[in-house]
Amino acid sequence: xxxxxxxxxxxxxxxxxxxxxxxxxxxxxxxxxxxxxxxxxxxxxxxxxxxxxxxxxxxxxxxxxxxxxxxxxxxxxxxxxxxxxxxxxxxxxxxxxxxxxxxxxxxxxxxxxxxxxxxxxxxxxxxxxxxxxxxxxxxxxxxxxxxxxxxxxxxxxxxxxxxxxxxxxxxxxxxxxxxxxxxxxxxxxxxxxxxxxxxxxxxxxxxxxxxxxxxxxxxxxxxxxxxxxxxxxxxxxxxxxxxxxxxxxxxxxxxxxxxxxxxxxxxxxxxxxxxxxxxxxxxxxxxxxxxxxxxxxxxxxxxxxxxxxxxxxxxxxxxxxxxxxxxxxxxxxxxxxxxxxxxxxxxxxxxxxxxxxxxxxxxxxxxxxxxxxxxxxxxxxxxxxxxxxxxxxxxxxx
Numbered sequence: 001x002x003x004x005x006x007x008x009x010x011x012x013x014x015x016x017x018x019x020x021x022x023x024x025x026x027x028x029x030x031x032x033x034x035x036x037x038x039x040x041x042x043x044x045x046x047x048x049x050x051x052x053x054x055x056x057x058x059x060x061x062x063x064x065x066x067x068x069x070x071x072x073x074x075x076x077x078x079x080x081x082x083x084x085x086x087x088x089x090x091x092x093x094x095x096x097x098x099x100x101x102x103x104x105x106x107x108x109x110x111x112x113x114x115x116x117x118x119x120x121x122x123x124x125x126x127x128x129x130x131x132x133x134x135x136x137x138x139x140x141x142x143x144x145x146x147x148x149x150x151x152x153x154x155x156x157x158x159x160x161x162x163x164x165x166x167x168x169x170x171x172x173x174x175x176x177x178x179x180x181x182x183x184x185x186x187x188x189x190x191x192x193x194x195x196x197x198x199x200x201x202x203x204x205x206x207x208x209x210x211x212x213x214x215x216x217x218x219x220x221x222x223x224x225x226x227x228x229x230x231x232x233x234x235x236x237x238x239x240x241x242x243x244x245x246x247x248x249x250x251x252x253x254x255x256x257x258x259x260x261x262x263x264x265x266x267x268x269x270x271x272x273x274x275x276x277x278x279x280x281x282x283x284x285x286x287x288x289x290x291x292x293x294x295x296x297x298x299x300x301x302x303x304x305x306x307x308x309x310x311x312x313x314x315x316x317x318x319x320x321x322x323x324x325x326x327x328x329x330x331x332x333x334x335x336x337x338x339x340x341x342x343x344x345x346x347x348x349x350x351x352x353x354x355x356x357x358x359x360x361x362x363x364x365x366x367x368x369x370x371x372x373x374x375x376x377x378x379x380x381x382x383x384x385x386x387x388x389x390x391x392x393x394x395x396x397x398x
Contacts, residue, residue: 012096013082017075020103024071027113027309028063030383032332033360035353037115041066041360047150048117061360063333066115073119074112078103080126084133084235085269091276098272104301107210107265109308114329117151121262124150125157125238129266132234141176148180152188153259155181160241160263164234203250206257210265212300214293219267222274239267312384321388331389334381336361339371342379344393347371370394 033041040049041056051069059065082099089095102108111118124147131140144161147154162177164170208216223240226232242263249255279290307314311326318324336358339347346366349355351373355365370393377390 016099017078023309024112028067030312031329033357034328035357038356038360040115046117047120048115052115067113070119071112073123077123077126080130084130087133088269088273094272094276098268102268104305105265106304106308107261116258118258118262121153129235148184155184156242156263160238163241164237199250199254210261212304214297214300219271222271225274238263315383315386330383331381332357333361336363338379339363344369368396370396
């Protein structure tokens with residue numbers, strides 16, 4: 001049976017990508033552009049902003065075009081992850097489990113449907129590892145040189161390249177890591193904000209949510225186990241450097257975790273190898289702990305996956321809709337549709353964030369009509385049958 005299911009790698013990968021694509025398409029249909037995304041789209045020179053504007057210019061100003069580039073990066077990342085896992089995971093079954101777990105990570109899902117650099121970082125990092133595995137050194141060095149011009153997040157990647165070069169006693173890689181780090185820092189700097197204070201617990205909490213709590217614990221265990229017992233490859237160095245730097249810096253400074261998390265989510269081949277290596281050396285009667293662990297992780301990943309995809313349903317159990325974790329990604333599209341239905345194609349609002357979001361859906365600024373959010377407004381915005389906001393329109397007095 002296993003031979004039938006996992007006989008054709010290309011077919012299996014195609015089916016996984018197709019199913020994932022269907023879920024992503026549905027997820028995008030439920031989202032509106034957020035203020036953060038609108039800022040990137042209209043004002044940012046980031047690679048995510050460039051890609052979003054490019055595809056919107058081709059396919060029109062809608063949510064699918066806005067997020068198309070990141071969904072495409074995600075699908076390509078799945079294929080690359082499967083490819084780079086081959087030297088790490090010898091069994092096809094293990095590689096399939098690796099890809100499925102990667103797809104279901106909340107952080108991976110977010111990178112696939114939200115406008116940010118994370119999806120691009122994951123894709124280019126995996127491509128770099130794949131070129132290194134194939135021993136295509138010239139292409140590898142050309143690519144990592146180009147990464148210095150893409151985003152400042154690759155500063156972490158270049159530190160890992162430097163450390164891996166020292167470990168392998170590869171002077172060319174060590175030098176490349178130093179030079180490209182300096183170049184990337186000069187071009188992009190490094191983003192952090194906030195007053196000097198501890199954010200360690202906040203960082204760990206976000207990592208736990210990004211992986212799911214039990215998988216995050218096993219991620220840390222995997223990095224530690226490889227450190228003390230096993231040989232280290234370039235993938236491990238990228239993951240461990242990103243994670244340790246994030247933990248150390250967060251002791252005294254708030255960080256943009258999207259600069260670190262992408263380099264940790266690609267650790268799935270290492271996690272799966274560590275788990276099955278421990279699992280298969282045990283006799284069947286002594287595998288109870290690992291079976292339980294696998295069950296808990298699977299349930300948590302499934303729960304997180306469906307919470308992200310079908311997040312609208314959470315409004316049914318919330319007293320205050322604005323406490324929904326994705327509220328900032330809802331409402332704007334529905335509000336713009338309601339305004340267009342009553343002929344209000346231009347409107348003024350004192351909420352500048354909302355105004356920028358409505359601009360994406362074709363609602364311009366007005367000197368005649370004022371949009372006011374109120375609890376008893378005539379314009380109802382609903383999600384999954386639940387009213388999440390109400391608005392009124394008033395004429396602006398001259």
